[in-house]
Amino acid sequence: MKPYIKENEWSIIEHGFDPEKHEISESLFSIGNGHMGQRANFEETYTGSSLQGSYMAGVYYPDKTRVGWWKNGYPEYFAKVLNSTNWIGLNIVIDGEELDLNNAVVSDFTRELNMKEGYLTRSFQAELNNGRKINVTATRFVSIVQKEVGAIKYEVTPLNFSGTLGVTSYLDGDIKNTDANYDEKFWDPVNTTLSDNRASITVKTKKLDFVFCSTMETQIVKNGQVLDLKGAGEEKVKYAGLTYEAPLTENETTVIYKYAVNITNRDHDTQQLEAVAENELDKAVLKGFDKLKEEQAEAWHQKWLDSDIVIKGDVAAQQGIRFNIFQLNQTYTGEDARLNIGPKGFTGEKYGGSTYWDTEAYCLPFYLSTADEQIPKNLLIYRHNHLEKAKENARKLGFEKGALYPMVTMNGEESHNEWEITFEEIHRNGAIAYAIYNYVTYTGDKSYLGQYGIEVLAEIARFWEERVNFVKSKDVYMILGVTGPNEYENNVNNNWYTNRIASWTLEYTLEVLDYLKDSDRNLYDQWVNKLNLTEDEIVKWADIINKMYYPEDKEEGIFLQQDGFLDKELMAVSDLADKHLPLNQNWSWDRILRSCFIKQADVLQGLYFLNHEFDMETKKRNFDFYEPMTVHESSLSPCVHSILACELGYKEKAYEMYLRTARLDLDNYNNDTEDGCHITSMAGTWMSVVQGFGGMKFKNDSLILNPFIPEQWQSFSFTIRYRGARLMITVNQESIKVANKSNKTVNLVILGDELTLDGHNNLEVSH
Amino acid sequence: MKPYIKENEWSIIEHGFDPEKHEISESLFSIGNGHMGQRANFEETYTGSSLQGSYMAGVYYPDKTRVGWWKNGYPEYFAKVLNSTNWIGLNIVIDGEELDLNNAVVSDFTRELNMKEGYLTRSFQAELNNGRKINVTATRFVSIVQKEVGAIKYEVTPLNFSGTLGVTSYLDGDIKNTDANYDEKFWDPVNTTLSDNRASITVKTKKLDFVFCSTMETQIVKNGQVLDLKGAGEEKVKYAGLTYEAPLTENETTVIYKYAVNITNRDHDTQQLEAVAENELDKAVLKGFDKLKEEQAEAWHQKWLDSDIVIKGDVAAQQGIRFNIFQLNQTYTGEDARLNIGPKGFTGEKYGGSTYWDTEAYCLPFYLSTADEQIPKNLLIYRHNHLEKAKENARKLGFEKGALYPMVTMNGEESHNEWEITFEEIHRNGAIAYAIYNYVTYTGDKSYLGQYGIEVLAEIARFWEERVNFVKSKDVYMILGVTGPNEYENNVNNNWYTNRIASWTLEYTLEVLDYLKDSDRNLYDQWVNKLNLTEDEIVKWADIINKMYYPEDKEEGIFLQQDGFLDKELMAVSDLADKHLPLNQNWSWDRILRSCFIKQADVLQGLYFLNHEFDMETKKRNFDFYEPMTVHESSLSPCVHSILACELGYKEKAYEMYLRTARLDLDNYNNDTEDGCHITSMAGTWMSVVQGFGGMKFKNDSLILNPFIPEQWQSFSFTIRYRGARLMITVNQESIKVANKSNKTVNLVILGDELTLDGHNNLEVSH
Structure with a gap:
């Protein structure tokens, strides 16, 4: 169906009544207020x-x-x-x-x-x-x-x-x-x-x-x-x-x-x-x-x-990004920690309207940067409130300790019923832990760790402890029988992303325990007591960190998505005739599974989350290897690729990936908008602009900006909250401007230069 | 529920009316006549x-x-x-x-x-x-x-x-x-x-x-x-x-x-x-x-x-085996090649009453030995009649040529809807080919090959040709993403049994083509023409045979059920506390999948089918490795184990395995007889007696007997048809007697001695 929405900077407009498009429009023109x-x-x-x-x-x-x-x-x-x-x-x-x-x-x-x-x-x-x-x-x-x-x-x-x-x-x-x-x-x-x-x-x-x-x-x-x-x-x-x-x-x-x-x-x-x-x-x-x-x-x-994000010189892009921001703000306003963000928000019924790992992986950054600190914090507290249910869920699957957060939930109980996802897509547990790290690193609010965070981290760590499998003959820990973020593989052994995020959870949990021990011994002792945390557990976690097995191809210098990935027939999506795409409508499931084609970022999801751990060459080799095999048949996929492509200087690829979700619903790209809008992937589009084109990262109490501007745009600007300040960043073809609209001083690293910007001041850097 | 059927050699008897048991009895006392x-x-x-x-x-x-x-x-x-x-x-x-x-x-x-x-x-x-x-x-x-x-x-x-x-x-x-x-x-x-x-x-x-x-x-x-x-x-x-x-x-x-x-x-x-x-x-x-x-x-x-099979000295065993034979004869009489054998026969609705690979793997031997040659032949013709549908099925799954027989069918079309089985349990295609080999070897009726057999074999061979995956870096062919006979593994790479039966199919197809070429060049040419069989295909099949990859552990001297099997935590079923069994009622699916536990014979199924290819030591090592990890949660599992245990001289294990299915329904062992009787596994029990205790095999126009008798029995005897002869074999604790009840001479190999038995003669060999 041809796109029919009129381009306009601030409105979504349809002219003429076409009953064929009515259900699509019913989704697009939805209204909501979080309640x-x-x-x-x-x-x-x-x-x-x-x-x-x-x-x-x-x-x-x-x-x-x-x-x-x-x-x-x-x-x-x-x-x-x-x-x-x-x-x-x-x-x-x-x-x-x-x-x-x-x-x-x-x-x-x-x-x-x-x-x-x-x-x-x-x-x-x-x-x-x-x-x-x-x-x-x-x-x-x-x-x-x-x-x-x-x-x-x-x-x-x-x-x-x-x-x-x-x-x-x-x-x-x-x-x-x-x-x-x-x-x-x-x-x-x-x-x-x-x-x-x-x-x-x-x-x-x-x-x-x-x-x-x-x-x-x-x-x-x-x-x-x-x-x-x-x-x-x-x-x-x-x-x-x-x-x-x-x-x-x-x-x-x-x-x-x-x-x-x-x-x-x-x-x-x-x-x-x-x-x-x-x-x-x-x-x-x-x-x-x-x-x-x-x-x-x-x-x-x-x-x-x-x-708001303002894009100059491209009305369609402007309309697309505002639509995404508008829908996110209509869906979740964050005052109520009992609520979360369904994949379709209030625009349809598909996927049950429940909570997925989308929230932690894609939505949290939007709310971290655009809303009061309490709002992203409520997203974390939501999971803390579900901890007992997550423990029950682990027990139900036969684990003696620890917590496994559900794949899909409304009240903390698992709702999903596909074994390859429900029981095996356990990497979601890593995203719950990562969200804590993400929140604390962005806001600097370490008090959350001692208040709620450590309890969630420790129980997730315990799950990984029990879920890994020690292989004596190889002296390594493995994780068998999982589905990674790439759902076009099921029941694989040693999904690199899952192994890494599991081990990372253990590392971060130990780091947080050390931090608590150092900063507030009394609180630390209370938690050790409440959690019945033993020295054996801590030793075991360290042992798993040391001996975790990661599938790699040392010659190619890449991480392997899972054991045996290189035994597949490797080919690029571009080698496929059009009639095969999208794979999920044209191929039987087994064919998808044994092919090399990737639904959404998997190894690359790890390189995105744990970006600071890997050098540019490693990111480049893995991106070059996996991106051509990726079909992006999840709306959550292109944003991660766009952000990494920006970082790697792949400008065209970055813009191409951005376009794949920027107007996903407005142009009914996946032919399914009548079911509702892709609310959680809208947050990914926001990330593409701010973290991708804006090159925004944060580290050691500094906000890092490495922007580049697609040649199709005159300028783009975005507003963020950061450590009590409110910054408006504008990027045009010549320079980067930062306006501090608050009275807080912030530390910036722009294109590698460390800068300090006082309250109500502006700065401009050429690029 | 306590067994309640009275022991009797020729009847199934229930005394007293218990409404709680009524639905079980409704299954057990079913009557049928094939129609x-x-x-x-x-x-x-x-x-x-x-x-x-x-x-x-x-x-x-x-x-x-x-x-x-x-x-x-x-x-x-x-x-x-x-x-x-x-x-x-x-x-x-x-x-x-x-x-x-x-x-x-x-x-x-x-x-x-x-x-x-x-x-x-x-x-x-x-x-x-x-x-x-x-x-x-x-x-x-x-x-x-x-x-x-x-x-x-x-x-x-x-x-x-x-x-x-x-x-x-x-x-x-x-x-x-x-x-x-x-x-x-x-x-x-x-x-x-x-x-x-x-x-x-x-x-x-x-x-x-x-x-x-x-x-x-x-x-x-x-x-x-x-x-x-x-x-x-x-x-x-x-x-x-x-x-x-x-x-x-x-x-x-x-x-x-x-x-x-x-x-x-x-x-x-x-x-x-x-x-x-x-x-x-x-x-x-x-x-x-x-x-x-x-x-x-x-x-x-x-x-x-x-x-009939007569067991002396054990009324329960006698009743059990006769019940199995009776139900098989009630279910399928073989005059109508449009019919087949549903897992529950006419005793219930479960599994849809359709045809599974059970027919070729378990039922065919019974009809080969106890019925007119036309009857097992009709089971083969049934699949030949479905060849076009099997080709459609392969096309539907994206294959450009070849035939994939369905997992479950009534009319040749696939009925089943679980991806891990429907799409991946492709080893069934090997059993269809093996049934042709089995029929021809047993009956000596090579005319079937030129009449129907080669067409089915060639189309199955083509399927395997397309389904294998050449891995250049290792110079091998692999089969990725399958479910083997052990359905407690899904989507594995290089299931040894599947790889072997696939390659074996290619070997046998080439052998049959050679035979046709040598024996009837005209017919051979007709088939080459009709099948559009090319030299390239034949070369490719030979290449696949040469370069098929088989997972093995050379140190242990065992075939690996699939890639990565040794990365699992290996333990024996006997190490599990009772509360865990049966696994399929107590463990979540993912836990079953990542465990080492085996639902039914997998590598051992290959050693059973292709028994002549492997030496006793190889069979022993694999049996010793896999049997302790097998939970036999398919009723089709114990018979294969019993037969191999007989061959290996594991007398107690053989009898134990025999008992697990001999009275499966009569004693409602699996607590599900109310749904119907396990008709196809009944054929496995017959095989346990004839091929297991009887040690019956056939090779080069000779019938081989290597019997042993469980110490619990005085004697057992079974009647078979073989190459036009009708033989009654009686085994007691001292000797093996063979009575030839026909006028045909047969070649026998009893306990290694080659013997000839003329029509209407008897012989006796001590053991």
Whole structure:
């Protein structure tokens, strides 16, 4: 399908209504505020193809596992984000005929997602079968100020008649997840209330007792006056609707305002839900739509100050990067450590909306650099909160000690059910540890280690201790039977990345223990005591570090992705005829597995994470060896390649890799955006700009910048927070400028030169 | 559960009715005749737990695949044997109360499967809630003479009253497979007919157009007279019933005879089904129950002459082996080359009732030795008939030429959907080739090679040619990414067995080509032409044979199950605490995979198949290395170990391995007999006796016998067909006797001595 989104620096715009593209647009134009999200479904009835989707952060359901052949150890349930009460519904009836864009002549259709101010607007002209022509403009947003509130302004202007407008404003909780394994509904009714202009419904999940209350008020305004109408109530199971009739006058606009509040017992006492919702609704209605929208614009303005990237000379690139940043900020705002970032955010149901290692590997850097320290810290605390479940998970798989974090989770329990991933993709445990290192190194906040970090590190270290396998005859430790980050290999022995990140975890854990011992002996002793940490364990960890086996080819000077990799037929992706790509749609799984082709960075993921450990030549040899065999059939792959290519001076490759994800959803590159947007890979695109083109690293309390600018761009700039300072870095074809927008002094290393930049000062370096 | 079957040489006997064991008994007491099979369900209503099962050979359904996560290449459907019209149904009403053993006081319950004559009988006394006491004896069989006919004799004797017997004799086609993936019914109604004493129903599969017609006649006999009763007809969708009333006189027996015919459009013209069924029914009714039963006994007598094994001094062993032989003969009679042997035969639904490599690896030897040559030949022709589908299967997996036989199939198409098995367990292709070798070597019928064999061999050879991987740096061919016979390893490189059987296939194919070229140049040229066989291919095959890589440990003198096997932590099963076993119920899949433990013979399977290639020391070293690590969690494993242990003189181990499967179902060893009996592994038990204890091999037109007798037995004897002769071999603690029951002379090698035994002569050799 040809890309159809109009290029614009601050908005996502679609002109013309094409039902074929509607589900893609429903994903792209999604709105969210970290608490809830809403696909860009129409408010009015639409009988064409649509994925109706409204999601509440942290509300999930344990859907009974579906497999072909059961393997011992599989979880009984897959925890799924829940498609919840539809709060946007407005049935519009024009002189007796229901408005339905699937059943009307539509013209002048425009959809716009205003990213600067955080709202969705849609306008169109429709000619109904009864000959009535109307103009409609619908605007809505979910507030990032008052997080439980959504507001809609729906304007109807009759163009060739005066007549009657019928409006049914409703809340519908009889919702089913499209991805339900057994076609079951997950919601039970609890209560419905109806008054003249307000209604509420309360529903409850069939398991786990999530209670969800929605309440709404509807107003109809004509000539600037709120009409004094009483809605006719209709109550069905899990449904409440209020129907109004209002006059329509030719060429005059009648406006429907709908305010809704969506709250759950995750945040409020179950018994108080209706009262709290009522109260929130009062507040929203009192402010009114325009005031709420102003607040929204102001709050988004603040977010953009922290996180914007400006690209000059390339509108498509500008739009792409802003879309990614906007969606990340819509998905996760970080105040609530119980929440995390699903691969599709609130834009669809695929992958269950749960937490993957994507968070630690790709998303954390974005929040580290663009948000208050507490926010990335909450991502770490999320995993600390799940430590007991991770220990249970390890026990369930037969380990006597340690913690294995799940592949996919909503509450800490494993949800995934593919043995080659669930049981074998254990490198994820390394990423959890690495995130602690990453956070502490970036923020300098070592207090986290003694507060929470060491507990997680020690339990992960214990897992690796038990999971490795000592081979006496070779005097080495090995890790057998794993799946590395490259999921196009399963059940391999000695995946270099897994072996390295496992051993690195042990190294870092010992380093942190030493740090605690030196810095706060008392705290250290408390942890040793609490963890029952023994000298034997510490000795064993050191022994594993010393004797870990790493597959290498010394002649080629490369790390081997796993044992036996060189026995494969080695060829470049460029040698494959087009008909073979993408492999995952054209090749059977065994063929993919025995081929040399790589889904996503694996050895290179290690060179990215542990970048400081390897010299440039080593990185270059490995990049040159693996990159040509990589098909990037994970959206998480190109960013790592782009960053490494930048470091290695492979400018064209870096830009090519950047382009592969920069507009992944906007251009529907993978032909799957209708399922939702690739939220976690959007963070990878941000990394490509900041860590790749910006060349941003950090070491020893200094921020390092080694930027280069693609020749296609005039300039790019990004804003980051670093150690209390707020810096804006601008790179153009001639120079690098750093503006310190705070009063904190920062240490910089730009193109190798150590510099100090005081508060509210600027500097410029030529390159 | 404690074994409850009474020991008896010729019968399977259960005393006392225990509803908890009913489903196990329903499997054990199944009857079949190669055309159809029937679980030992009760004729009368039974409201307790039961798996109602009636299966017709070759009638199957493509049930939509169910998976958790789809892999490219998976089949869309799993072909399943169909649970079909229930033809045994007889509702019995005693003075107004329905007989239901779940709702009556049952005593003197006995079930007996008479293996000598091939029928099932059941008798019991029941006291109903209305106080009526009756004796019932029910006898039934499916005829191996008139294959579409089933007959029931149901005797009712009132013990404490005279009254009324109500009988509803019915055919019920509204049947569902318990293992349906989506809880669907697979049968549609076609037609129902009813007359006074006959009824028929015709049903049709929702896909594939199998049409199945059942017809029945019911007679009620009192005092030796057929009562002149007219049944009251009841017709429902896919159901026809006739209800009779007859007087019951205290202590007099009233007998219900039910004759049923079950035919399908696999064997008859669809339009003629009802007429043919009517005609068959006429024949059966004319003969009457007693005559049909006599014919049955005579036919089974002939089968036993060909295939019986007699064990003296051990009734349990005698019963076990006869049960296995009986079930094999009930499952597959070999006249129809479209049929094959499902893992559960007609005794249950598990594994879809389809064809696995079990047939070639385990069942073929039984039929080679106990049946007319055409019968094992039909098993080979079955695969020849599927050659085009096997080529399609290879294409589907991306191969440009050659044939890959499916892992599981009903019609030649792949049915299985687990990538690690479906796509990777390619060694099955070797077993298909080996079966040709096995057949030709045993029978001496080399004509098969030029008739069908070479076509299958060449296409399999082509598959291996494309599937191997040349590793330039090592100048060897490898086979990467396979699952060997030991399914407790997945996606390994260079599974020794797979590499060896692949190379062996190429060797044998070249040998057969040479033979054809030498013996019939014209035929050879025809095949070269038809197969487009090129000189390049033949050169390539020879090159692969020369340069095939075999993982070995030269120091230990063992073949390695696969690359890296010695990196595992090696330990014996005996070192595991009991709580770990069986591994497949106690360990997660990854733990099983990375352990050294072996599900079933793998390297040893190669030493069994290609026994003549290896010296005794090599076999011993490998057996000593692998056997202690083998958990035998496949019922197909112990037989190979038992046979090799016999050869190596490990008498105790041989007997121990023999016992593990000899009474697998009778003693419900694996706790799963309620799902059906392990039909294909029963052939392995036969092999354990004949090839193991009997030490039977064949080479260069000689039959080789190296018997030993377990000390627990007085003697054992088995009958085989060999090259037109019929031999009975009896082994006791002192000697080996061979009786030639034919007029053909045979060459024997007994305990190393070459002997010739003329027709109708005997010989005896001491040992």
